Amino acid sequence: MKVPVKWLSDYVKINVPIREYTEAMTLSGSKVEGVEDMGKDIEKVVVGKIVSMEKHPDADKLRICKVDTGSEVLQIVTGAPNVKEGDYIPLALVGAKLPGGEIKPTKLRGVESYGMMCSIDELSLTKDYLPDAPDYGVYVFNGTPELGMDVKEALDLDKVVEFEITSNRPDCLSIIGLARETVATLGETFKIPEVKVKEEAGGDINDLITIEIKNPELCYRYAARVVEDVKIEPSPAWMQRRLAAAGMRPINNIVDITNYVMLEYGQPMHAFDLDQVQGKKIIVRTPYEGETIRTLDGQDRNLDSDMLLICDANRPIGVAGVMGGENSEITDKTKTILLESATFNGSSIRKTGKKMGLRSEASIRFEKGLDIENAIPALNRCAELIELLGAGKIVKGIADCNCKPYEKRIFIFEPERINSFLGTEIETAEMVRIFKSLEFEVDEKKMTLIPPSFRNDIVELADLCEEIARFYGYNKIKPSLLSGKESMQGRKTYKQSMEDVIRNAMIGCGLNEAYTLSFASPKVFDTLNLAKDHYLRNAVVISNPLGEDFSLMRTTTLPDMLKSLSTNYNRNNPEAALFELSYVYIPIEGEELADERETLTIGLYGGTSDFYELKGIMEELLEAMGIKEYEFRPEKEETCFHPGRTAKFFVRSKNKEMVYGGILGEVHPEVAENYECPDRTYVAVADVGVLIDASTTEKQYRQLPKFPAITRDLAVVVDAELYVSQMLDTIKQKGGEYLEEVNIFDVYKGAQVPDGMKSVAFSLSFRALDKTLKDEDVNIAMEKILKRLEKEFGAQRR
Amino acid sequence: MKQQLEAIQKQALDKLAQISEIRELEDLKVAYLGKKGKLTQILKGMGALSAEERPVIGQMANEVRNTLEESIANTRTRLVREERNKRLKNEVIDVTLPGKIRPIGKKHPLTLVLDEIKEIFLGMGYEIAEGPEIELDYNNFEALNIPKNHPARDTQDTFYISENVVLRTHTSPVQIRHMQNNKPPIRIICPGRVYRSDAVDATHSPVFHQVEGLVVDKGVTMGDLVGTLQAFAKSVFGKDTRVRLRPHHFPFTEPSAEVDVSCWGCGGTGCRICKGEGWVEILGAGMVHPNVLRECNIDPDIYSGFAFGMGVERITMGKFGIDDMRLLFENDIRFLRQF
């Protein structure tokens, strides 16, 4: 809400500097977003009158003027083609400071000039504010302003304060509403508007119109006045300027007056051409089946059954609170006007406006619910202005259909409850002062409060507390720290501490944490090479996304990880190691909400990264989470991965089953290419919920060995395709009670190993807890192991 | 013979003095003291000596042997030291070159700030509550005193999944879920991802993070809210930080406030960070609206509470001087490694 300070000053005196004022208003709840000072760059520019004008002897386009400033007559040379003798113009005197610089005495083609006549550009003003200004050339005043007067005054240049008005205070979407807040904030008195309507047209409105509200749940009050002998013409400069300063474009006197009253009183008005209203009737109702209306903007509108219409005896002439109908529009030929001042059901207006895609200064006020008691004063103010501007003659009386007569709401005044809610010790007298300054009726005997009619937001104790807090001062409330309350212990849940474990393990492995957005494009499934029926393609769809590329809730974090890696690669970062802990969103058949699964994503390229480093990181993570039992199985089917360099891993869950924990591997070169990632890019995706379920923080000490170990090496030749992990499992199974550890120390293909075969070398360590082992003990175990490897895998000892 | 011995001793000592390598020393030792060495040879001729001369020469020969052995040992020590010094000299490296290690990774700045906020409130006895990001309209709006077609919905540009399901616009629905499943006293913070339909630019992202807090108990006052916010702000922004509340309106709190902290860049005199205001807005807060309590079956005549919420991106950017929100979600390693 833009408020020109001079307009505001019609209703309250502001006798503090503007900065102090805006700060005080902000701290009492009317947040100031900014102050525009229209004249801040203009100094020493006054009203002058051109008393004579002659051609410049040496320049065709220049003229030499004598300009009277009231106290002296100055010689000014001008190039402006639009001025003539007798014009009143803004004259920048020598020493004047303008946005373009300081004015100095000059010579133009040898003729001295002591100032400059100004265009609106040179004064930093716009045609919105001064619509009568020429497109090019010096501004010429309408009428005869006093010579020598500062143009800031002559042009009503004002400071305009912009307030942010919250949705609970539609009353503050008006000059008067903010004047009232100013009164309470500055401790000033409210200059109550005195409105006088002369009703010069006489007659009786009831002979001209009757009003009927058919849907009182949607229209609470409908009041109207009639204006005769209407003369449509531009409104006066002062009104145009105030409207422009408040951000509204001046149009003609009738439209301007209705807008002016809306800004001043917060009550939107609408004007119908009464000659177009058939049957001398206004009927407020919902549409009949199939009824349509052409609105002012020329559009034919279909109507829903719960939209509210303003109709005459036969047809709709307006959509209530949203837009008038074309059939009853005010035109240059309009002679008689019906002025509407009504209050509607806010959410109905909001719904209709939204559906029609129409939101206006009027509808945003209606939406929030207006003061039913404001309809008549606003209507009278409108009538008064019409008389004042000579725009027409007002017929006697008001047609008023009020379905919801205002009832005062009485609250019990409980100062001690207010204090105990706020944690303050404010004197009752101070509370009384605050409530009174807010126009509450306070009965100190009965201890009751009655809020003014425009404060529909006051509903219960908390609202009363807020009023006291606002004007006592939020920042005077003494801080306390829940003293006297039961003390509580804060601690992380198991899941939350495990997330810390995961993050710490990841950074310990040298990975840097990434954050990505949660959206996905429907295209990602193809760029990931996913099969047409892949389960990840089933995603939660956003009905109003920012664009197709952000239209799904992601079911996989892979695309975002690949994008992050690609960003690094394209910026020539030679290596990158990233992880992200976030969620994916899997729709559940028949449920409204999704299965939100926490996911750990790892991505690597460059440096030392390869499959085994990735696997090492995953093993380190499992170790950190206390997961002892896990298994990596080769994976060839996932089409976004390298078929020969990918594994899925499984962990032993709490209920003893091996459960899928995640996938890791080299990205398929085609997918890497799709994402502009390097050829060798490694990613892992783990289901954090599964890992946390399998994890433990329990730790148990095992005694350090007292007896020495015997180590043996074993090298065998096997089929090159054989997975070493299978042999490891067998060795562990058949190694006997003393086998303590098996490690692979070499896998070799090439010379001395037949084609299609590989040599695998294991190092085995045997130990007994209670004695020193003898070679024989170990020999038996080694024999068994070798036999088993021979039988199961055709292994040959090397 | 006596002269011979003296000559040998002198000769050997002279040679020793000139030796510069261990290998030469070994040779010399063999040449004089070995089985076929010069001293041994001389001693072999002792049989020709008289009985009186023998012990004298014998003793003298022993002395010479001892002297030589001692000298050889000393020379060995000298040589070892010389050789070591030589090696050390050859092994000089440039200690100003950078160190080598696989560096540990870095947590994301948002995580650092989230962790800090969590720590502060855990210390004040709060638990951390979580909830879904895809949420029922009821939990995100209606239970929070924002019915359908309420004007306040304008300020929350909401992503809809269906008429009844939204991407949560704040973490307040977690508060609703918590209040409906737990009895007061309640002290929780709710960190998490939230969504508003803002296009990505330097100061906006359609996905961002919030931490909200909720306290419900008997006799919770607005003073408790002010005190809590002050304690929090001093913890995060430094002990000299001042807090300023400005009255505002949120449908789910009454009274409501927007909360500023004195600028951490200039301390309140005005700078680029605070756009000359001296204050930076970081929080929204207020006393829980009685309708919200009622919706969660908590009697507002018995219990009261406060709630607050803050944007993590905004605090993170302020704290670290990050001037473009997009940096937080691009994951350029050169950015991430700075934290």
Ligand SMILES: [Zn+2]
């Ligand atoms: Zn600052």
